[in-house]
Structures are given as structure tokens and as C-alpha cells.
Amino acid sequence: MLTAHAQRRLQQRAIPPIVIDLLLNYGELKYDHQGAGIYFFDNKWKGHVRNILRQNGLTQIDHCLDAYLVANNQGNVVTVGHLSRRINRI
Helix, strand or coil: CECHHHHHHHHHCCCCHHHHHHHHHHCEEEECCCCCEEEECCHHHHHHHHHHHHHCCCHHHHHHHHEEEEECCCCCEEEEEECCCCHHHC
16 A cells, blocks of 8 residues: 555656566565665566566666665555665665
């Protein structure tokens, strides 16, 4: 389930909803100090997800491989965005 904030961020950051599904299924999961789950594509899965996108004719959203999402303890997606190099070292 997406919060209203997460829905706005999806639109603002041009991240298609399919990327949320891919992150939840194939993303690396780390936890922050408050217990929120942070999902992102690590190098291991980027190639696999890129192949899934190609198979579905979605190569134009390749830029979303740097996307991340934050889910709260109830499993709701709180926010989404694009990783910077600094954040990638979670």
C-alpha cells in the first residue's frame, strides 16, 4: 500500500508503479535505525531487473534502476526516490 506522500513522489520522480513491484521482489533490503525497510537494487540484481524490463518492452525506464523505496513497519510504502552515490552505502 502506498501512502499519499509516496504516490506524489512516484509522480514527481517519474518512477512507474512497476518499479515498486520490482523493488519489493528483487531489491536489497536494509533497515534504518528506526526499523524502516529501505529497498534498492544492488549490483547483483540490476542486470536481472534490466532483463525483466527488456522482456516487457520497458527499456525506457532503465533510469529507474537507481530507485529506492522506504516501507514502514506495517509494510506501507512511505516514500520513493532515486539513490545518490552517498545513500547507496546504506
